[in-house]
Amino acid sequence: MTPQRKDAARNWEHILTVARELVDEGTPLQLNDVARRAGLGVGTVYRHFPTAEALLETVATPCLEELAGCGRKGLTDDDPWTAFAAFLTKVVEGQVTDPALVKVSATTHDVLPRTTELKTQIMAIGTQLLARARDTGAVRPDVDDADLVPLMCGIAYATYVHSAGPADRLPTARRYLDTLLRGLHT
Amino acid sequence: MTPQRKDAARNWEHILTVARELVDEGTPLQLNDVARRAGLGVGTVYRHFPTAEALLETVATPCLEELAGCGRKGLTDDDPWTAFAAFLTKVVEGQVTDPALVKVSATTHDVLPRTTELKTQIMAIGTQLLARARDTGAVRPDVDDADLVPLMCGIAYATYVHSAGPADRLPTARRYLDTLLRGLHT
Amino acid sequence: MTPQRKDAARNWEHILTVARELVDEGTPLQLNDVARRAGLGVGTVYRHFPTAEALLETVATPCLEELAGCGRKGLTDDDPWTAFAAFLTKVVEGQVTDPALVKVSATTHDVLPRTTELKTQIMAIGTQLLARARDTGAVRPDVDDADLVPLMCGIAYATYVHSAGPADRLPTARRYLDTLLRGLHT
Amino acid sequence: MTPQRKDAARNWEHILTVARELVDEGTPLQLNDVARRAGLGVGTVYRHFPTAEALLETVATPCLEELAGCGRKGLTDDDPWTAFAAFLTKVVEGQVTDPALVKVSATTHDVLPRTTELKTQIMAIGTQLLARARDTGAVRPDVDDADLVPLMCGIAYATYVHSAGPADRLPTARRYLDTLLRGLHT
DNA sequence: GATGAATGAGACTTCATTCAT
DNA sequence: GATGAATGAAGTCTCATTCAT
Numbered sequence: 001m002t003p004q005r006k007d008a009a010r011n012w013e014h015i016l017t018v019a020r021e022l023v024d025e026g027t028p029l030q031l032n033d034v035a036r037r038a039g040l041g042v043g044t045v046y047r048h049f050p051t052a053e054a055l056l057e058t059v060a061t062p063c064l065e066e067l068a069g070c071g072r073k074g075l076t077d078d079d080p081w082t083a084f085a086a087f088l089t090k091v092v093e094g095q096v097t098d099p100a101l102v103k104v105s106a107t108t109h110d111v112l113p114r115t116t117e118l119k120t121q122i123m124a125i126g127t128q129l130l131a132r133a134r135d136t137g138a139v140r141p142d143v144d145d146a147d148l149v150p151l152m153c154g155i156a157y158a159t160y161v162h163s164a165g166p167a168d169r170l171p172t173a174r175r176y177l178d179t180l181l182r183g184l185h186t
Numbered sequence: 187m188t189p190q191r192k193d194a195a196r197n198w199e200h201i202l203t204v205a206r207e208l209v210d211e212g213t214p215l216q217l218n219d220v221a222r223r224a225g226l227g228v229g230t231v232y233r234h235f236p237t238a239e240a241l242l243e244t245v246a247t248p249c250l251e252e253l254a255g256c257g258r259k260g261l262t263d264d265d266p267w268t269a270f271a272a273f274l275t276k277v278v279e280g281q282v283t284d285p286a287l288v289k290v291s292a293t294t295h296d297v298l299p300r301t302t303e304l305k306t307q308i309m310a311i312g313t314q315l316l317a318r319a320r321d322t323g324a325v326r327p328d329v330d331d332a333d334l335v336p337l338m339c340g341i342a343y344a345t346y347v348h349s350a351g352p353a354d355r356l357p358t359a360r361r362y363l364d365t366l367l368r369g370l371h372t
Numbered sequence: 373m374t375p376q377r378k379d380a381a382r383n384w385e386h387i388l389t390v391a392r393e394l395v396d397e398g399t400p401l402q403l404n405d406v407a408r409r410a411g412l413g414v415g416t417v418y419r420h421f422p423t424a425e426a427l428l429e430t431v432a433t434p435c436l437e438e439l440a441g442c443g444r445k446g447l448t449d450d451d452p453w454t455a456f457a458a459f460l461t462k463v464v465e466g467q468v469t470d471p472a473l474v475k476v477s478a479t480t481h482d483v484l485p486r487t488t489e490l491k492t493q494i495m496a497i498g499t500q501l502l503a504r505a506r507d508t509g510a511v512r513p514d515v516d517d518a519d520l521v522p523l524m525c526g527i528a529y530a531t532y533v534h535s536a537g538p539a540d541r542l543p544t545a546r547r548y549l550d551t552l553l554r555g556l557h558t
Numbered sequence: 559m560t561p562q563r564k565d566a567a568r569n570w571e572h573i574l575t576v577a578r579e580l581v582d583e584g585t586p587l588q589l590n591d592v593a594r595r596a597g598l599g600v601g602t603v604y605r606h607f608p609t610a611e612a613l614l615e616t617v618a619t620p621c622l623e624e625l626a627g628c629g630r631k632g633l634t635d636d637d638p639w640t641a642f643a644a645f646l647t648k649v650v651e652g653q654v655t656d657p658a659l660v661k662v663s664a665t666t667h668d669v670l671p672r673t674t675e676l677k678t679q680i681m682a683i684g685t686q687l688l689a690r691a692r693d694t695g696a697v698r699p700d701v702d703d704a705d706l707v708p709l710m711c712g713i714a715y716a717t718y719v720h721s722a723g724p725a726d727r728l729p730t731a732r733r734y735l736d737t738l739l740r741g742l743h744t
Numbered sequence: 745g746a747t748g749a750a751t752g753a754g755a756c757t758t759c760a761t762t763c764a765t
Numbered sequence: 766g767a768t769g770a771a772t773g774a775a776g777t778c779t780c781a782t783t784c785a786t
Binding site: 522531533 | 663664698700701704705707708709711712713714715716717719720733734736737738739740741742
């Protein structure tokens with residue numbers, strides 16, 4: 001996936017950096033835009049990322065990887081409920097910090113295999129954490145695995161609707177998640 | 187608001203019907219599109235609805251009115267918590283039945299005065315219902331008035347992310363809201 | 373030309389008043405606009421004035437008539453040069469006071485017979501005043517009748533290019549005309 | 559300003575040629591029109607010239623440059639009055655040969671920096687030539703620098719009002735300017 | 745590989761005019 | 766006669782994508 005030639009690799013990185021900036025600004029990702037800001041030809045951007053979705057997913061990939069990592073660590077945590085809650089907190093924090101993550105999470109259809117793979121892993125981890133917590137009787141039977149991602153997206157969305165600026169977001173999101181978790185806890 | 191002439195009134199209704207369909211399909215409202223589907227000239231649509239937002243808000247208006255009505259009735263309910271919960275349920279059901287409602291609710295800036303008026307009413311009702319419930323000690327202090335709309339939008343969003351088709355939506359939304367309400371309840 | 377029925381006559385007047393306002397504001401004359409401002413249906417405006425040009429010419433008519441009147445009086449003036457200069461001054465003052473006049477004067481093709489008639493009269497008067505002035509030897513042979521209207525339009529145009537607002541216009545136009553007249557005088 | 563690639567340069571020239579034709583025909587410059595006539599996509603025209611004004615100013619640029627050049631030469635002329643008169647003649651001839659020039663001159667707001675620069679230069683030259691002529695006592699104090707551009711535009715406008723076709727224009731304009739100059743001369 | 749010019753569909757909007765009521 | 770709703774051509778502009786250089 002990562003190109004061979006050194007300059008190509010440099011371009012690839014640069015495009016990603018620019019895309020990250022645009023996403024963080026809330027600007028819709030347009031490949032032309034990215035190219036202009038990156039000081040590259042449109043064609044170059046298209047060569048590296050055939051569609052805007054591909055670019056968006058690539059932008060989101062590191063965050064997805066980090067979440068997967070956190071989740072894996074959480075699986076070794078002794079207290080199932082704490083592990084579960086901590087994981088969801090990570091997810092929500094990620095989504096609220098990174099608009100790319102909400103978009104990618106909310107979609108069923110991915111364009112990059114890597115995205116699907118990571119989303120599957122995260123789903124699986126969520127499923128396990130939920131199962132473990134449920135086994136200890138800490139979780140009510142109201143939700144199942146398929147609800148986790150939607151609920152996290154919902155909290156992120158609520159946060160965006162509520163917040164004036166990026167600064168408010170983290171505390172708001174935590175507050176909303178806490179309320180939800182209390183609802184889930186036995 | 188509704189025009190006087192019979193043919194104009196018919197067109198107005200027709201445009202609204204078509205817009206409703208598009209909204210329900212999830213298609214972004216474009217006035218040209220509406221015109222084409224309605225078999226009307228673009229100008230006609232623009233005459234009735236100067237912008238897509240105006241049309242969207244008009245589509246959402248009946249639902250907003252219904253919600254306001256329900257809410258007013260809820261204020262007379264004896265049990266504050268039940269009234270509060272019932273109102274939020276209505277709101278979420280509305281949003282999940284009608285995508286227009288989520289969009290209109292999630293925006294701060296309205297183009298129709300009527301929309302602002304209704305949203306203000308609904309907000310006021312929510313505020314009162316929340317205050318009454320809180321006064322009886324039924325509600326934790328985690329949330330305040332400004333959280334109600336975002337949370338309802340969040341639940342609707344979560345529902346859309348989760349659901350395969352419109353059919354799943356109502357039960358899912360209720361389930362999510364119930365969980366949230368349990369988190370809010372003392 | 374003037375309609376029979378009293379209400380029709382009233383409408384006719386009203387349309388004209390509104391059109392006058394728009395012209396004075398520098399707004400391009402649009403029959404829809406006129407109708408809206410007049411609180412009348414478009415159809416009514418169209419009935420009275422089939423085209424924007426017809427309306428514009430009608431707006432300009434009183435000024436044209438006044439100019440014709442002034443000119444006729446000027447023909448009886450004893451001093452041919454003074455009469456000539458005074459007439460051109462009137463014309464320029466009219467054009468600079470009334471944007472409709474420049475437009476109507478600058479066009480060859482009129483839509484109302486009355487306009488053509490008045491423009492012809494004014495032309496004829498200009499021709500005579502010029503001839504009389506020339507006969508006394510007061511005017512250089514540089515210009516002929518066909519130059520009078522263009523030159524007056526040119527001065528009006530120069531004035532509009534120069535001026536910040538309507539207030540500056542009259543003195544500027546007079547200054548420009550004086551210079552021109554000095555150039556014409558023997 | 560001119561693009562690097564050969565085909566792009568060709569298009570740029572072609573667009574300019576077409577625009578020139580439209581301007582000469584008296585057709586208002588519309589980018590769509592230009593594209594159609596040039597057999598190019600609209601986007602191509604927009605890429606080269608973001609607005610109709612930008613295109614119009616680019617069309618006018620060569621004439622403006624030539625005028626600036628003439629003016630600079632005129633500053634070295636021994637006879638201030640002749641130099642002044644000759645410069646104004648050039649200006650008027652330019653405006654009457656090229657309708658773009660009148661429009662660009664009559665506007666205060668330019669979109670291309672180059673246009674502003676050239677107009678400023680020409681203004682400065684006019685100011686100096688006028689000052690020099692006035693210092694020798696050759697010019698009446700009736701006009702000042704701010705009148706030069708409006709007066710030239712006025713003469714051009716008068717010429718367009720007068721003339722049947724392009725052929726008449728040059729002699730007419732010269733005649734009008736001569737008369738004006740006589741009015742300015744001591 | 746990199747470039748960025750070209751493309752043209754399509755969205756948005758305005759407006760002169762017609763014609764049903 | 767009066768009304769104003771309807772029309773749709775035409776203008777403006779944007780943007781995703783292709784392809785010649």
